[in-house]
Amino acid sequence: MIQTPLTLIHKKQLNRDVWELALAGDTSAITAPGQFVNLLLEGRFLRRPISVCDWDKDILLLLVRVAGKGTQQLCRSEVGTSFDTLMGLGNGFDISRSAGKSVLVGGGIGSAPLYGLAKRMAKAGNAPAVALGFNSGDDTFYLKEFAELGCQISLATVDGSLGRKGLVTDLLPQTGCDYGFVCGPEPMLKAVWGCEQLTGGQFSFEERMGCGFGACMGCTCKTRYGSKRICKDGPVLSKEEIVW
Amino acid sequence: MIQTPLTLIHKKQLNRDVWELALAGDTSAITAPGQFVNLLLEGRFLRRPISVCDWDKDILLLLVRVAGKGTQQLCRSEVGTSFDTLMGLGNGFDISRSAGKSVLVGGGIGSAPLYGLAKRMAKAGNAPAVALGFNSGDDTFYLKEFAELGCQISLATVDGSLGRKGLVTDLLPQTGCDYGFVCGPEPMLKAVWGCEQLTGGQFSFEERMGCGFGACMGCTCKTRYGSKRICKDGPVLSKEEIVW
């Protein structure tokens, strides 16, 4: 973990609620896709945890959904605004631990960290299958970006307005994959975890956080191997250790 | 009183602690020199009361001394920053009530509202004498501006580094005036109030304020004519009503 200022250098609205933000600064603390950063916003006491969507040496890319007042403030910030940031938090996804054929499974804004993961897998010559679920076609984002990595994308929407009508779990059979990298809201994580088709996988969780770096025990969950802090020992847990 | 946004359009450092700020906006609520505005600063709960130094139709001039974190924040604000402002607060000085020969007596940052007063008196063909006291020559400001109005200025500094060594009260005899418009720290107000030479006068007070517009009774003082709210019935009290 490092504490460092990041400067907003670019922002773009991707759909009604989701923004793409690029921030410039020292990203050296990021070691794996699926890690997150914790941003301090003027006038708010707690930091806001946001997954790393993608990064290079000195630019960090975030996809942020306006969920409340803090994310709204973040997405309304002007280019040039600087944010005190804790960087390189959490364990992230471990590509080396995937066996067999992998699918990236994203629900809503949970698709954000999967992009950086897909990019790194693609670079390693292993563009994964990607299954994404949204409420509606209007909520999608980054479909083109995933496609440009060479990923085979399947899409489900709850209202059927784009892709297959249904849930992301409905897409899994057609991928023929047996290992998943999964990020999304908790009910979706649970549903995917319950798919027998996936014999293994890594699941990224969300929890309300006090610190985001392991000090306060605010974000603890039970696992088969004892208590874990989502912020420090997670946010990514492997299939076999998860208890609901 | 009106509530209106003001935009910082100019700032200039006048000495180590004092800044000149010009703000653009609707100043129509200001009716007299000696009134004040109450500025909302991002992240602070209470507004900051600052005297009107000068104004025209759409520009307000303030002189602000960095006294604590709020005034520091104000003086560090960038040109273009907007402030939610309550405007036209307090009674202000009443030029019509001065009889005889008037002197404006200022102590430190208390000289700020006297400038707008002097300007209006000068315009009416009656440039007043001005007696200013500071701790040191380094703390002075606006001497040239007062002079340019045609005012006869006398100056005292506690350390004697500029003007006469001593207090502003030491300057009064040489002015030959018998009516004062006085603004400065409370001990100075009290000393000037005690000068027999001034048979009448108007004294501008400071008090910690909750609202600044008369609602909370946070700023009440006792006068010969009952309790008065410094923010609404003041900040200017006349000599005869003041009790210490």
Next chain:
Amino acid sequence: MVDLSVSLAGVSLKNPVIPASGTFGYGREFAECYDLNLLGSFSFKGTTADPRFGNPTPRIAETPSGMLNAVGLQNPGIDAVIAQELPNMAELFHGPLIANIGGFSVEEYVENCRKIDQCPQVGIIEVNISCPNLHCGGKNFGSDPKSAAEVTAAVKDVTHKPVFMKLSPNVTDIAEIARACEDAGADGVSLINTLLGMRIDLKRRKPLLANKTGGLSGPALLPVAVRMVYEVYEAVSIPIIGMGGVSCAEDVCELMLAGATAVEVGAANLRDPMACKKIVEELGGVCERLGVSHIRALTGGAH
């Protein structure tokens, strides 16, 4: 259109938004900014038998997301309030007013309420047994269930208007005090008053307030208010006027979900004279987003 009306112990208000006592004077300053008739009601400055100057200044200090006050019940006394202020207030606001009554003895509370009982402009009497800025032999009547009940029973004897006892948060168990008031006949409870606090002037090395301590109000107080309203809602069945740190329409809904029937807005009025107007205007939209068509459906919804 969301129905914002609520009923407080039989008194109908067009909406639950009520400026809190001590932060709205007698309404005059705010009437210059907006038509007070958009409010549910307003609770005017705490009234004592005799005129009071209040505490020496400084009476106000800033805190993170809040403020301290030690005004000390400055008011012209009940007779002047009835003779001069009430007719004035009735001109500015045509609905039922809330009369906030202070006192230093049971007898004083009784006398004040007896007088206010005669005033048709007053719909509800809010009996402040929790002012933290008065030192009448240490504790105030709100810090102990027995004396809270004693005041309640005594004032109930002399008025037919609904009586809301205003409770102090500076206690170990506010639910116990609320229960005592209910048992003694209170028609409702108002909570919370300010939390006792202090700031120190580092340069002078003295408390900033002349009174040393003052009452904390403003957003900092909100989570404490929500908790206490929630606790009291489970303890009593009389209506609650909730308050403490409200600064937007969402906060009003939060206190209602915790158990409040109506909500007072205090320090927010001082920071922004238009606060209550803005809150009233936003309230319908917030209710719509929450999917309620009658705001009273929110009361106690989080239990």
Next chain:
Amino acid sequence: MVDLSVSLAGVSLKNPVIPASGTFGYGREFAECYDLNLLGSFSFKGTTADPRFGNPTPRIAETPSGMLNAVGLQNPGIDAVIAQELPNMAELFHGPLIANIGGFSVEEYVENCRKIDQCPQVGIIEVNISCPNLHCGGKNFGSDPKSAAEVTAAVKDVTHKPVFMKLSPNVTDIAEIARACEDAGADGVSLINTLLGMRIDLKRRKPLLANKTGGLSGPALLPVAVRMVYEVYEAVSIPIIGMGGVSCAEDVCELMLAGATAVEVGAANLRDPMACKKIVEELGGVCERLGVSHIRALTGGAH
């Protein structure tokens, strides 16, 4: 150069800045950010006899200028703390540690203190009788002078280390509780623990925290902490570790002027892992501006 050293019931600290229990874990995460030896001491996470998972999540909610937590004393239990964590902490910090001890019965407090008494790394025992997030038959030991005194006397019997009783702000009269602890033999008092609060999730219409209520910490708490330290300083003559809402060196001085001998910093560490380092670094400069050459001269200076 300002002398920042203070002495707490005979234990010398190089400066009065102490990370507060529960906000610093066992120091590990912070040792990645700075050398812990620049601190006065640190108070490690509250320890109970048995390992505890704590409360269900969500355990954290944001409030204006503060936060609620309902962690519920998650810890691996006293034996694991002594066997694994204490040696580790001693490597990271070479001065005397503060052991924060929780408990659900007088016997448990006694057992925990008896065990901690054997640990040379521990300089002071801070007995937490005020955790608001535990429901052991309603009230905790800190809400009543008698049970506070009972715990104090019992733990004093089994240890020669200085014992600081950590008091709850959720009481009508904290000075009375402090006095009871002093009379029962406490070497000092630590105050304040968190103030009980609640936030409600408007969409779900339920309390945000799974535990419903949580403890308020952060800047919002500062004026309450200053007031309580000030009150307790007038009531007892044992030293006070002050805390509640401290986020900068000025706040440390404010609590010392109110009566604290040393100051703990809690939630600020979560918001900014470098908070304590920054505070220590700024403290000398602030003292110089206040014209003190020994920081201990500030203690009680506002009385």
